[in-house]
Amino acid sequence: MDQNYNYNTPQEEEEGIDIMALVKGLWDGRKTIIIVTAVFMVLGLVAALTMKRTYTVSTVMVPQMNSRSNSSLTSLATLAGFDLGMMNTNSGDISPLVYPQIVSSVPFRKELIYTPFHYEKADTAVTMYTYAKEYAKPTVMSYVLKYTIGLPGVILGALRKEKPEMEIPSAGEGNNEPKPILLTKDEEKLIKVISQNVGLAVDKKEGYITLTVVGSEPIQTAEMALKAQRLLQSEVTRFRTEKAQYNLDYIQARYDEIKKEAETYQAQLATVRDRSQNMATTRARIEQERIQSKYNVANTIYAEMAKQLEQAKMQVKRDTPVLAVVQPVTVPHKPSNSRAKTLIVWTFLGGILGCGIVLGKSYLPKIKESFEKAGAKEEN
Numbered sequence: 001m002d003q004n005y006n007y008n009t010p011q012e013e014e015e016g017i018d019i020m021a022l023v024k025g026l027w028d029g030r031k032t033i034i035i036v037t038a039v040f041m042v043l044g045l046v047a048a049l050t051m052k053r054t055y056t057v058s059t060v061m062v063p064q065m066n067s068r069s070n071s072s073l074t075s076l077a078t079l080a081g082f083d084l085g086m087m088n089t090n091s092g093d094i095s096p097l098v099y100p101q102i103v104s105s106v107p108f109r110k111e112l113i114y115t116p117f118h119y120e121k122a123d124t125a126v127t128m129y130t131y132a133k134e135y136a137k138p139t140v141m142s143y144v145l146k147y148t149i150g151l152p153g154v155i156l157g158a159l160r161k162e163k164p165e166m167e168i169p170s171a172g173e174g175n176n177e178p179k180p181i182l183l184t185k186d187e188e189k190l191i192k193v194i195s196q197n198v199g200l201a202v203d204k205k206e207g208y209i210t211l212t213v214v215g216s217e218p219i220q221t222a223e224m225a226l227k228a229q230r231l232l233q234s235e236v237t238r239f240r241t242e243k244a245q246y247n248l249d250y251i252q253a254r255y256d257e258i259k260k261e262a263e264t265y266q267a268q269l270a271t272v273r274d275r276s277q278n279m280a281t282t283r284a285r286i287e288q289e290r291i292q293s294k295y296n297v298a299n300t301i302y303a304e305m306a307k308q309l310e311q312a313k314m315q316v317k318r319d320t321p322v323l324a325v326v327q328p329v330t331v332p333h334k335p336s337n338s339r340a341k342t343l344i345v346w347t348f349l350g351g352i353l354g355c356g357i358v359l360g361k362s363y364l365p366k367i368k369e370s371f372e373k374a375g376a377k378e379e380n
Helices: 002-015 019-028 030-050 096-103 106-113 128-134 140-146 151-159 185-197 218-275 282-319 339-379
Strands: 055-064 198-203 208-215 322-327
Touching: 019 030, 019 339, 030 339, 055 218, 096 198, 096 208, 096 218, 106 128, 106 185, 106 218, 128 185, 185 198, 185 208, 198 218, 208 218, 218 282, 218 322
Parallel strands: none
Antiparallel strands: 055 208, 055 322, 198 208
């Protein structure tokens, strides 16, 4: 029994991990670990001192869905001779799940680029585009990354010929056809920055949305968050009330037309009555009855269109969505990124890398030896 026990023990030790040997290996290679950790600590200190401070602003909103009802509005097609039927205003609600797509759209981001905000370096409010062109300066870390990791791109960019900005051909005067959005190179860069700094999250379970904006300055970040909040409300309202607004414009145009027609018949009827006041001829009476009949029809349609116009205005207001603000926009006082955390992360990575180098040197020969033994067994 003793022989079997002594025979199995080395095998178990060989398959297991010797913690003491591992600790001893790390202790023997402590100089390497200290050197690597110190190097990363210096790099972390440089990164912490040169990094650009960022501020984060979050606002929480709850979409208020309005109840919608079908309303069948009457028409006087038989009296007018044409269809006056109201368009159905029961358009579908826009799901809050679509809101992130609105925030990530190019028109939304472009609006933020050309909205004036207050920066510390500028005396007056300037747009993000103007600030990037005239006031912003690259940081030391951006220069380091550009000429180290991004050096191949810099070289290729210098060798390539700079292409001129594209232009959409003019379609001529009077052509109101929609055109595709064409961005300049500078606008594309800023839109990428906006995509990283402005985001919207939807909580499906609780039913609220969170708008988060990251910026370089506290006041500028808060102003951008407030602008994004209002712009989201405006875009959602435009999508939601588009059909109702189109219906309102249509009824308003018909209302103005019928009103003018009724006033014209009213003036003609007054003229005929004044002219035939002392005349009792059949012709004058027939003419007066004919104009009176036209005026009655026009006046009836005019009264009905006035009702439809008021209903259409109420429908637009009824369809206007509201984003109830639960957590308003506030100016942040502390940056969201910490220099101390940056230094700690770099130091931790240096320590892990130093331990990996030491363990790699001690265990690499054993791993290589085990592979050689396994290959020799397969050959035998």
